[in-house]
């Protein structure tokens with residue numbers, strides 16, 4: 001299958017690329033850190049993985065202004081697309097009154113606008129696939145009625161926007177072969193979590209979470225569409 005994973009340079013995204021390539025799929029791996037992406041490809045190749053990893057160093061916060069470059073790279077490798085995992089994320093643990101326009105812009109451009117634009121830009125490739133599944137990675141903080149944390153108002157509301165977008169797209173494209181789902185993650189031990197909540201030990205590793213997301217991306221579209229699914233032993 002042809003797959004796009006964003007946020008592939010570390011943590012959950014990196015583990016996802018390893019798993020998909022181990023299973024023989026072709027993955028375009030997107031993040032800003034070029035070196036990490038090429039290391040990831042090297043590690044997948046030296047592990048003997050059957051699939052292909054295509055590193056695509058790209059800043060998703062600047063996707064709107066670089067859309068033609070983005071589309072050209074995707075079309076260079078894929079004639080159809082089966083799975084998108086919109087996993088890249090930006091979290092600033094910052095009080096509401098100290099969250100300036102830079103934090104607001106970066107949070108929404110990476111966590112929401114980039115995911116929306118990637119889906120929009122790749123729709124023709126998704127539509128011609130017999131099976132297509134878009135999996136948006138959200139957060140428990142972005143789920144209505146969940147426990148909220150001070151310092152995460154901008155981050156959590158950007159994830160909430162992504163959750164509602166997922167529901168809307170499932171409705172708008174229900175007559176097509178594309179399924180759209182949103183996984184609202186609880187705490188996972190990654191660099192993001194360590195930076196946001198120093199000292200907190202999450203009950204789930206990036207590898208364990210990637211196992212679940214990988215399986216869900218490959219099989220969840222048979223049973224779910226337009227769902228916001230909490231994947232959490234605990235919050236945050």
Ligand SMILES: NC(=O)c1ccc[n+]([C@@H]2O[C@H](COP(=O)([O-])OP(=O)(O)OC[C@H]3O[C@@H](n4cnc5c(N)ncnc54)[C@H](OP(=O)(O)O)[C@@H]3O)[C@@H](O)[C@H]2O)c1
Pocket residue numbers: 006007008009010011012013030031032033034036058059060061062086087088089090091110137138139140184185186187188189190191192193202206236
């Ligand atoms: N860890 C948790 O406890 C937790 C809980 C709930 C939800 N989540 C969500 O799960 C997803 C993965 O989280 P994580 O903990 O694995 O995060 P992470 O360790 O911070 O990794 C984030 C990834 O996103 C990429 N990224 C960030 N900004 C980018 C940009 N402007 N352009 C391209 N790529 C960018 C980073 O790569 P570069 O820096 O190389 O660009 C990195 O590969 C995120 O959406 C996060 O919000 C995580």
